[in-house]
Amino acid sequence: MVVVNRNGFIVFHNNEVLAIDNVFMAAVAFLASRDTGIGVGMRKTMIAIGLSAVAMATPAYADVQIGVLMPTSGFAAGFGLEEQGSIDLFMKSYSDLGPAGKLKLVIYDTRGEPAQAISLTKKLIDSDKVTAIIGPYLSGESEAAFPVANRAATPIVTPSSAKPGIAAANRPWAFRFSSTTDKTDKALIEHWTKKQSKPIKNVVLFYDGKDAVSSSDGKTVMPAALKAANVNVLDAISFQTGDVDFSAQVTRAKALNPDGIVVTALFTEAGHLVSELRKQGMTQPIAAGVELSLDHKFIEIAGKASEGVLTAAEFNRDSSKPTVVQFVKDYEAATHHLPGNSSALMYDTLSLMRHCIMSTGVVGNSEADKVKIRDCWANMNGVEAPIAGAVTINKDGDGVRQPNFLVVRDGKFVVDP
Amino acid sequence: MFNSYTESLAVFFGINVLMAFSVYLPSSAGLISLGQGGFMAIGAYTSALLTAKDVPFALALAAGAAVAALIGVLVAAPAVRIRGIYLIIATLGFGEIVRILFINLEFAGGASGLSGIRPLTTLWYVVGVCFFVGLCLWRLRTLTLGRAILAVHEDETAAEAMGIKLLQTKLIAFGGGAAIAGLAGGLFAHYALFIDPEQFGFSRSAEAFLFVVLGGSGNPLGPVIGAAVVTLLPEVLRFLQDWRMSFFAVLLIGCAIWRPGGLVAARPPSRL
Amino acid sequence: MVFLQQLINGVMLGSTYALVAIGYSLIFGVLRLLHFAHGEVFMVGAFIGLGAVVYLHVGPLVALLCAAVGCALLGVVIEFVAFRPIRRRNGSLLAPIVSSLGVGLLLQEVATNLFGAEQTRFPPQFEGEMIRLGGLFVTSTQLFILGTSFVLMLAVHLFVSYTKYGMAMRASAESTDVARLLGINVDTVIVLTFAFASALGGVAGVLVGFAFSAISPFMGVSMSIKGVAIMLIGGLGSIYGAMVGGLILGVVEVMTVGYLASSYRDAFSFALLIIMLLVRPQGLFSGASAAKR
Numbered sequence: 001m002v003v004v005n006r007n008g009f010i011v012f013h014n015n016e017v018l019a020i021d022n023v024f025m026a027a028v029a030f031l032a033s034r035d036t037g038i039g040v041g042m043r044k045t046m047i048a049i050g051l052s053a054v055a056m057a058t059p060a061y062a063d064v065q066i067g068v069l070m071p072t073s074g075f076a077a078g079f080g081l082e083e084q085g086s087i088d089l090f091m092k093s094y095s096d097l098g099p100a101g102k103l104k105l106v107i108y109d110t111r112g113e114p115a116q117a118i119s120l121t122k123k124l125i126d127s128d129k130v131t132a133i134i135g136p137y138l139s140g141e142s143e144a145a146f147p148v149a150n151r152a153a154t155p156i157v158t159p160s161s162a163k164p165g166i167a168a169a170n171r172p173w174a175f176r177f178s179s180t181t182d183k184t185d186k187a188l189i190e191h192w193t194k195k196q197s198k199p200i201k202n203v204v205l206f207y208d209g210k211d212a213v214s215s216s217d218g219k220t221v222m223p224a225a226l227k228a229a230n231v232n233v234l235d236a237i238s239f240q241t242g243d244v245d246f247s248a249q250v251t252r253a254k255a256l257n258p259d260g261i262v263v264t265a266l267f268t269e270a271g272h273l274v275s276e277l278r279k280q281g282m283t284q285p286i287a288a289g290v291e292l293s294l295d296h297k298f299i300e301i302a303g304k305a306s307e308g309v310l311t312a313a314e315f316n317r318d319s320s321k322p323t324v325v326q327f328v329k330d331y332e333a334a335t336h337h338l339p340g341n342s343s344a345l346m347y348d349t350l351s352l353m354r355h356c357i358m359s360t361g362v363v364g365n366s367e368a369d370k371v372k373i374r375d376c377w378a379n380m381n382g383v384e385a386p387i388a389g390a391v392t393i394n395k396d397g398d399g400v401r402q403p404n405f406l407v408v409r410d411g412k413f414v415v416d417p
Numbered sequence: 418m419f420n421s422y423t424e425s426l427a428v429f430f431g432i433n434v435l436m437a438f439s440v441y442l443p444s445s446a447g448l449i450s451l452g453q454g455g456f457m458a459i460g461a462y463t464s465a466l467l468t469a470k471d472v473p474f475a476l477a478l479a480a481g482a483a484v485a486a487l488i489g490v491l492v493a494a495p496a497v498r499i500r501g502i503y504l505i506i507a508t509l510g511f512g513e514i515v516r517i518l519f520i521n522l523e524f525a526g527g528a529s530g531l532s533g534i535r536p537l538t539t540l541w542y543v544v545g546v547c548f549f550v551g552l553c554l555w556r557l558r559t560l561t562l563g564r565a566i567l568a569v570h571e572d573e574t575a576a577e578a579m580g581i582k583l584l585q586t587k588l589i590a591f592g593g594g595a596a597i598a599g600l601a602g603g604l605f606a607h608y609a610l611f612i613d614p615e616q617f618g619f620s621r622s623a624e625a626f627l628f629v630v631l632g633g634s635g636n637p638l639g640p641v642i643g644a645a646v647v648t649l650l651p652e653v654l655r656f657l658q659d660w661r662m663s664f665f666a667v668l669l670i671g672c673a674i675w676r677p678g679g680l681v682a683a684r685p686p687s688r689l
Numbered sequence: 690m691v692f693l694q695q696l697i698n699g700v701m702l703g704s705t706y707a708l709v710a711i712g713y714s715l716i717f718g719v720l721r722l723l724h725f726a727h728g729e730v731f732m733v734g735a736f737i738g739l740g741a742v743v744y745l746h747v748g749p750l751v752a753l754l755c756a757a758v759g760c761a762l763l764g765v766v767i768e769f770v771a772f773r774p775i776r777r778r779n780g781s782l783l784a785p786i787v788s789s790l791g792v793g794l795l796l797q798e799v800a801t802n803l804f805g806a807e808q809t810r811f812p813p814q815f816e817g818e819m820i821r822l823g824g825l826f827v828t829s830t831q832l833f834i835l836g837t838s839f840v841l842m843l844a845v846h847l848f849v850s851y852t853k854y855g856m857a858m859r860a861s862a863e864s865t866d867v868a869r870l871l872g873i874n875v876d877t878v879i880v881l882t883f884a885f886a887s888a889l890g891g892v893a894g895v896l897v898g899f900a901f902s903a904i905s906p907f908m909g910v911s912m913s914i915k916g917v918a919i920m921l922i923g924g925l926g927s928i929y930g931a932m933v934g935g936l937i938l939g940v941v942e943v944m945t946v947g948y949l950a951s952s953y954r955d956a957f958s959f960a961l962l963i964i965m966l967l968v969r970p971q972g973l974f975s976g977a978s979a980a981k982r
Contacts, residue, residue, distance in 0.1 A: 073659070075907060077806040114611055119425040126420035143532045144611040151536070152421075169533060209520070209952045212529045212613070219527075238951045242911070244901035247698040248946035255691040268808055272903060279819065280826060301902075303813050449783065495967050501782055502721060503925075503966060506917055510962040513914065517956040528952065619914055623790055630783045663798040669791030674774045677784035 063101040064357050065365055067124030069110050069117060069135030069145065070346075076112035079137050082342040083159070085335040089327075090350045092334070100363045103354060110136050114144035121145040125152045131357075131365045132157065132373045134349055137342070139163035139212040146170040153367070155374045159349040160342060163213045164221065167397035175377045175397040177349040179314070181213060181264075182221045184403045185289050188312040189225040191405050192260075192287040195310075195416070200260040200285070202232045204253040206273055208265040209238035217264040217289055226262065234258050243269060246276040254282055264289035271301025278305035287311070296340065299411055310416060312403040314388045315344035318412050319404075323386040348385040355383060424540050428608050431543035433648050435601035436621075437628035437640030438550050439594045444634045446590035447570040448497065451505050452512030453598045454621035456485040458614065459515060460599025461606035462525050465534045468607065474537040478546075481603040482596040489595025490588050497587040512622045519614040530613025531606075538608035546604065550597055554637040566590050598625075631672055633679020642681050690824045695947040696940065701831050703939020704838035705900065708893035709912055710919035710931035711845055712886030718862035718926030719882045722785050726767065726793035727890055727916060728909030733796060734760045734891025735898040735908065736804060742811060749815065749833065749899065756891035764887025765880055767792055773876075793913065800906035810902035817899075834896045841889065842932050849928065854881055862926055918962045 068087065072080035087105065095103045106128045108120045117136045124130045125148075132155040136145050142161040149156035150170040157175045158167075164180040193200050203226065207218020218236060226233055234256045237249045250273075253261070261277065261284050263270050270288055277286070288298075288311040296317060299306045317328055317338060327347060331339040339347075356362070356376035362369040380393040392400045406413040439453050460481035467477035496507045520528045557563035565586045568576040577583050606612050624647060632643020650668070654661035672680070709731055716724045734756040741747050741755040771788045817830030849855035860868040861878045869875050898904045919938050923930025938958050945954045 073801075073806075075806060077801075114613075114616070115429060115609055118609060119422060119429065122420070122425050123422035126422050140530065140611065140613060143530070144609055147536070147610050163529070166532070209950070210528045210615070215528050237946075239946075240951055240954070242907070243951070244897075244903040244908075245698075245702055245943075247701070248695055248943040249951070251691060251694045251698060252947045268903075272901065275902075279816075279828070281819075297807075301808070301810065499966060502723060505723065505786070506921055507963055507966045509914070509917060510921075510959040510966070513959045514956060514963070517953070517959070520952045521950075521956075627787060627790065630787050659802050660798075663795055663802070666791045666795035666798060669794070670771050670788050673771075673784040673788035673791065674778070677775065677778060677781050 063104045063364075064097060064362055064369070065104045065106060065128060065130045066353060067121075067128060067130035067133040067135075068105050068107040069120055069124070069133060069141070070107070070137050071112040071141075072109040074111035074113070076138060079160075079342045080109070082340045083137070083346040085331055085337065085339065086343040086347040087350065089331055089334050090347055094351075094354055097354070097357060100357065100361075103357070106130060110141055112138055112141065114140050117141040117145040118148055121148045121156070122152075125149065125154050129365050130154070131362065131369050132353065134159060134346075134353060137161070139166060142166050142174075142176070143212075146174040150174055154370055155377060157349055157353065157377060159345040161213075163216050164398075165396075171397060172378065173374055175393060177352065177391070177399050178345060179399040179401050179403070181217050181289065182224075183400065184312045185217065185221050185225040185264075186228060187403055188287060188289060188310070188405065189222075189229045189231070189262075191312075191416070192285070192310050193229050193231060196260070196285055198259065200231055202234050202256075202258050203260045203262050204256055204258040205233050205236040206249065206253070206261065206263045206265065207236065207238055208241055208269055210241040211266055211269075214241075214264045214266060222262060222264055222289055231260075239265075239269060239273070241266065241269060244272055246273045247280070249273070250276045250280045250282065253277075254280055258284060260284050261286045262289060263287070267298040268301060271298045271306070274298075274302040274309060275305045285310070296338065296413070299408060299413075306408045306411075308408060310405060310407045311413075313341065313406050313413070314401060314403060315339075315341045316404055316406055316413055316415060318414065321389075327387055344387045348388050348391070351386050352377075352380070352383060352391060425608075428538065428540055428543050428604075430644065430648050431540075431547045432601050432605050432608075433624075433628065433644040434547050434641050435550060435597055435604070436625040437632065437644040438554060438637065439596075439598035439601065440625045440629040441594075441634055441637060441640040442554060442597065443591045443594040444629055445570055446566040446587055447500075447573075448493070448587060448591050448594075449501075449505050449626070450508040450591075450594065451619075451622050451626050452508035452510070452515075453594070453625045454617040454619070455512035455515030456489060456595040456598035457602035457605070457621065458519055458612075458617035459485045459488055459595075460602030461612050461617070462519060462522075462531065462602075463599070464603035465531055465606040465612060466525065468535050468537060469533075474542075474607065478600060478603040482599040485599025485602070486592040486596035490592040492595075493588055493591035494584075497584065497591065509619070509622070512617075512619065516614045516618050519617075526613070528614065530611055532611045534606050534610045534612070536607065536610055538604045538606075543604055543608075546600055550600070551637055551641070558636070562586070562589065627669070629679075631669075631676075631679060633676075633681040635679065635681065639679050639681035643679065646680065691947075694825050695943050697825060697827060698947075699940030699943035700936060701827075701835060701900070701939070702943060703936035704835050705893050705897050705935075706915065706919055706939050707932045707935025708838055708841060708889050708896070710916050710923070710935045711842070711928050712889040712893075713916040714920050714923070714926055714928050714931040715858070715882050715886040715889075717920060718928070719858060719865070719879055720772070720785075722772070723789065723917065724886075725786065725789040725913050726771075726796060727886070728911070728913030729793045729796035729800075730760050730763060730767075730887045730909070731890040731894040731897075731912050732800060732904075732906060732909035733763055734894030735904045736800060736894075737891065738895030738898055739809065739811060739904055742815070749895075753837065753892050753895050756895045757888040760891025760894075761884040761888040763891075764883040764885075767887075768880055768883040773879075793909070797906050797909070804906060806906060808903045808905045810904060811898055813902075815899050816902065830899050834900055837892070837896060841892065845889070845928060848885075854878070858882055858885075915958065918958045921962045921965050922958075 070080040070083045071077055097103050110116045124133055134157055136142050137160050139161040142158045143166050147170055150173045155173050159177045161176055162178050162181050164182045167174045167176045208214035223233055239249055286309045288309055356373050360372040360376050362372050377393055382390045382392055385391045388401055394400050405416040407416040443450055463484045464477040464481035467480055492511055525531055565581045568581055569586050627647050628643035629640045633639030651665050654664055657664050713727050716722055737759040738752040738756040741752045771792050772785055775784045817828040820827050849859055857873045857878045860873055861875050865875050919934040923934025941957050942954050945957050
């Protein structure tokens with residue numbers, strides 16, 4: 001249940017058996033609590049068990065413990081594995097905090113499920129006594145986990161969730177490293193319409209109606225961005241996460257003969273959609289909104305059809321920036337895979353978390369340390385992250401950065417100036 | 418007191434027990450449902466939308482249960498004519514339709530879900546509701562209505578000949594099950610604080626169904642045991658890591674073969 | 690023209706549904722069993738086809754054959770391990786459902802562990818060439834799928850109508866007891882049904898893999914539920930009903946997306962399911978091979 005992995009940090013394979021004992025103990029204690037005498041005895045036993053769990057996780061001197069929530073199984077496991085690669089890489093070089101001892105990560109698998117995210121956030125805060133939490137991955141999970149951390153006065157930073165408003169609703173303890181879609185979408189549409197030789201007056205908007213971020217993008221964020229750029233939306237056509245047949249949607253769009261096509265979707269669905277668009281002979285320029293579509297797997301899925309698709313992103317694997325080149329090289333050497341967007345987001349979030357621990361003099365896992373980390377994130381202004389560059393956190397707790405515009409050329413994302 | 422993590426596990430376990438009860442009650446009248454997730458969704462959304470308008474929690478929970486029961490009766494009225502596997506299919510279809518309905522209800526958040534629900538569910542609330550429902554179900558077995566339900570389960574024709582109102586009995590059993598699922602949904606919504614239609618889909622319904630079939634539908638204890646096994650076993654099996662769900666699946670098949678009547682064998686209430 | 694194109698899209702989608710639903714219906718017809726793991730057999734078929742193409746460098750037809758044989762074997766194993774012991778013990782109506790849910794979960798988990806949770810795809814050359822017919826378009830892969838589906842449907846028809854085993858299958862679907870009295874070895878028929886149904890499911894998996902270049906351990910989940918809807922629309926246990934029901938569902942889905950919204954897509958199929966249950970529980974096709982209760 002507790003595994004010290006090769007880099008010397010502790011990995012819990014999720015709700016370990018001890019926790020289950022605690023549930024049974026809890027049930028017994030509840031039943032017994034009618035008879036107060038027995039109830040107290042039971043509670044003592046339980047506290048003893050709880051303490052032994054903490055004792056196993058906490059070494060002799062005060063290290064700084066950070067919890068990590070990510071999906072390493074279930075439908076979103078792919079994202080979690082990308083994040084895991086960055087964690088391994090980061091901890092190999094940066095687990096030493098100097099006078100504060102070592103950085104320890106307690107990692108749990110959420111399976112991408114909001115209910116699991118709630119339980120595990122509580123577990124990290126109450127059982128593992130972490131100073132801060134990194135995660136969860138999906139917006140739906142963050143929506144469930146943020147209120148828990150906020151009420152327990154523990155800083156929580158999602159590397160990736162992009163749906164607008166979820167950090168703002170959980171002030172002052174919740175943050176996100178990623179910037180929200182409303183900011184990137186607006187910049188993307190401005191850039192896209194400016195670059196076209198033929199003016200774009202009418203577009204068809206495709207969106208994923210099931211995925212939380214993509215659907216809020218497709219229904220409100222993107223239409224607002226298009227309106228601001230004086231572009232008319234002929235039709236907004238939805239599909240559902242997991243769809244593979246996009247023929248009906250594309251046939252419907254083709255009949256409208258738009259000047260351009262805008263897509264907000266996760267990379268898998270975006271890939272299949274773009275592929276079908278080109279297959280049915282629609283050659284109009286395409287802008288893909290949600291940042292997650294900027295994954296190299298998008299190019300793998302869409303193949304040749306991905307050529308010329310424009311998107312906004314924080315991570316460009318083919319960038320020539322030295323820190324990025326180094327990161328990509330190290331990541332590939334360590335994992336034998338190329339890093340994705342999720343890897344980059346996690347690596348930067350870890351770097352900034354370490355920055356906050358070091359720069360504010362966090363020494364352990366006390367309430368004061370939590371406040372220090374919170375204030376560091378809240379006041380972050382132009383702090384350099386290895387991959388994304390200068391990071392600022394706004395008053396809503398959201399990351400603010402100038403996104404890169406990337407376009408697919410010869411099977412690669414290249415910067416579109 | 419135990420910490421908030423164990424508390425959250427206990428809360429989710431309690432909600433699962435309620436879901437198990439919601440399958441158990443109609444099943445004791447021979448009405449098997451693979452669509453209880455739909456009623457759970459109805460209860461969850463109804464109560465969450467009400468507490469957002471500052472309706473007291475207890476009232477909102479009751480309203481969620483009532484709406485679920487009402488819809489349950491409306492669905493069941495024509496559906497109880499069909500039996501066995503056909504009813505299972507009909508309830509499966511119903512569960513899917515409810516999920517799709519909520520995806521399309523924009524005022525309820527649509528596919529993105531409903532967030533910012535007030536944290537009103539406490540462990541004591543869940544435990545209280547579980548005990549209340551459990552006691553009602555236990556008591557029911559010795560009441561006239563409970564015996565009528567059992568008679569309907571055993572032999573519909575004979576039950577009718579004995580003067581039992583077939584349709585009425587079935588509707589009460591099905592509506593009652595729907596109400597319990599609605600309660601579970603209301604409690605879930607005010608604990609998870611974020612609900613979306615996907616959380617109440619086929620896998621939720623199938624899970625509730627498994628609680629009862631695995632635990633045994635002879636008495637209300639069976640579903641509780643079933644819920645405990647299905648909820649806790651995958652957690653206990655975590656040491657198997659990636660293979661734990663596969664092992665769990667093998668155990669399911671094993672149970673279906675060697676314990677087809679459930680882990681807790683049926684015991685007729687007359688012997689109590 | 691747009692309508693016609695959408696109709697083509699619908700028939701393409703529907704023909705793959707039909708293949709899955711035929712298998713579902715065969716099993717339901719003989720065993721009165723909702724085989725919730727059938728969608729997972731379909732998924733395994735897709736992976737077998739992919740493996741054959743990637744590692745053995747075979748063509749599409751051989752890949753289909755590999756999937757058919759592999760899935761037939763899988764179907765027989767499932768019958769022997771998960772269902773036969775229950776029948777031997779005279780298990781309840783519900784035990785086989787638990788067992789099939791267990792098999793489905795098992796196949797899904799094993800596939801996730803072996804192949805990863807992410808989508809994979811057939812090499813791009815399997816996407817085929819675009820063919821234009823006036824303003825309409827189809828791809829050569831789509832025509833291949835349509836052709837294969839209809840050939841297989843015809844084969845199923847000939848098999849159940851004119852062969853000894855096919856007739857035994859129909860007799861068993863009518864009543865296992867009577868079939869036994871007539872001297873039919875029902876156990877053999879059941880094994881054969883599983884093999885046949887699973888082979889069709891496996892072929893459908895490969896065809897869907899060709900058509901949409903998206904193969905994942907989770908691709909069977911919605912198929913399992915859709916299969917139930919199709920079976921009911923067409924008439925429980927009726928193989929012709931499954932064929933027509935599959936095509937109807939494909940067209941209804943595409944038209945919903947084309948003219949309404951994708952979020953309503955499944956609503957129509959399940960509303961249709963419930964209406965059929967209430968109004969005409971015997972389904973559209975209630976011929977000799979349809980289930981009667």
